[in-house]
Amino acid sequence: MNSELTNAQRADVLIRALPYIKRYNNKIVVIKYGGSAMLSDDLKKAVMGDIVLLSLIGVKVVLVHGGGPEITDMLGKVGKKSEFLNGLRVTDEETADIVQMVLAGKISKGLVALIGNMGGKAIGLSGMDGGMIEAKKLDEKLGFVGDIVKVNPNPILDVLDKGYIPVISTLGYDNEGNCYNINADTAAASIAGTLKAESLISMTDTIGILRDQNDPQSLIPLIKVSDAPQLMREGVIFGGMIPKVECCIEAIRRGVKKVFILDGRIPHSILIETLTDEGSGTMFV
Numbered sequence: 001m002n003s004e005l006t007n008a009q010r011a012d013v014l015i016r017a018l019p020y021i022k023r024y025n026n027k028i029v030v031i032k033y034g035g036s037a038m039l040s041d042d043l044k045k046a047v048m049g050d051i052v053l054l055s056l057i058g059v060k061v062v063l064v065h066g067g068g069p070e071i072t073d074m075l076g077k078v079g080k081k082s083e084f085l086n087g088l089r090v091t092d093e094e095t096a097d098i099v100q101m102v103l104a105g106k107i108s109k110g111l112v113a114l115i116g117n118m119g120g121k122a123i124g125l126s127g128m129d130g131g132m133i134e135a136k137k138l139d140e141k142l143g144f145v146g147d148i149v150k151v152n153p154n155p156i157l158d159v160l161d162k163g164y165i166p167v168i169s170t171l172g173y174d175n176e177g178n179c180y181n182i183n184a185d186t187a188a189a190s191i192a193g194t195l196k197a198e199s200l201i202s203m204t205d206t207i208g209i210l211r212d213q214n215d216p217q218s219l220i221p222l223i224k225v226s227d228a229p230q231l232m233r234e235g236v237i238f239g240g241m242i243p244k245v246e247c248c249i250e251a252i253r254r255g256v257k258k259v260f261i262l263d264g265r266i267p268h269s270i271l272i273e274t275l276t277d278e279g280s281g282t283m284f285v
Contacts (some may be wrong), residue, residue, distance in 0.1 A: 017275040024274060025058040027198035028160070030256075032188035034066035035205040037264030038107075044114065047203070050270040051165060052120035059274075060160045063122075064168045064191060066184030067107045074102050087240060088138075088145050091181045096144040099181045100126075103169035111167050123159050126169040128179065130155030133187065135172025135180040146172040146180025148187065151194040189247040193254020200251045201273065202244060203264035208282035209245075211236055222283050225252050248284045259284040 005013070031051065037043045055061050071089070072082045075098055083090040091099060108124035115122040127133030132155050135146030159166040170187035172180040185202060192200040209231070211218040223231065228245055231237045237245050248259040262269045262281035272280045 016277075020275040021057050024054070024198060026060065028060045028062060028192075028195050029054065029274070030062045030064060030188055030192035030195065030197045030200045031270065032064045032066075032184055032200065032202045033111075033264070034068070034184050035203060035264050037203050038065070038067065039069060043265065043267065045118070046267040047264070047270065048111065048114045048120075049118055050268055052115060052118045053271065054274065055120055055165055061165050062156060062160070062168065062191065062195065062197070063111065063165060064170060064184060064188040065103075065107060065111060066170065067103050070107060071099055071102050074098055085139075085142055087243060088142055088183060089181060090142055091144040093144065096179050096181060100171055100179050104128075104171060108167055108169045115165060115167070120165055121163060122165040122167050124167045124169070125155060125159065126171045127182065127187065128171050128173045130158075131173075132156065132168075133170075133172040133182065133190075134174065135182060136174055137180070144178060144180050146182040148172060148182065148190045151190050153191075153194045156191070156195065183243075185244050185247040189251040189254070189256075192251045192256045192259075196255045197251075198256075199258040199260065199274075200248070200256050201260045201262055201270060202248065203262050203269070204244065205263070205265065206241070206261075207263040207266075208261050208280075209237060209241070220282055222285065225249050225284060228284070245284075252284055257285075 037047055051061050051063060075082055104126040112122045112124045131152050133151055134149040136149050138145045138147040156166050170182045170184045172182050207216060207219055209220045211220055228249055251259050260273055260281050260283050262273055269280050272278055
């Protein structure tokens, strides 16, 4: 069976997407990118292709990326063992230097180049550029892990206004010039809230929030922020998903209209969510 679309079918797909294109045109969408979608070259191309397409149809995309696995890999190469406390990387001064090198250097520039190769325009920024993310020490035990004090949106808005996609590494700084490693979910929620984004899309390694962890069919497509605490008490939202959901709630409270948790392992999940009736993952409102 030939899976190629006919020209009429292609036209139909575009017409069906038109209401969604109109809804998101000239609106800001923040995409938090991490997990398995960063490790597979095919998925990485699919995600960057989605981002370029959204940008070309008039969506102001802001890409916020993590890079935990690559940081762990680089630390291993220099003989440093990765240590975590409550899901956050313990970051001494040497580790902070390596985090800065991997996030703002290797990963950021790689994504900028890939977006360029796919016909988009991107500029790499870190939270230290233009005074974007001011931070303070979150906990002495964690070392140089940052708690966000303030987000200055001007560097992001300036880049968007020139027609570029900002690719943001989640680093912060303080008045003494210290560099802080900031959790990517936390940074994305703060950035989306400060920008009053139309939506925040958080790409994860799960298909969304499941009522029964053993049943993929039990996906909860829509969660009201007011219902989330009860789902945590029931154990439906648990473990590493709790801080992610807390970031989703924080983004909504800061003025983001919709927040999505999507499976980054599904090719084109961003387009399925933003430009079709079907959607994928869990939406918070």
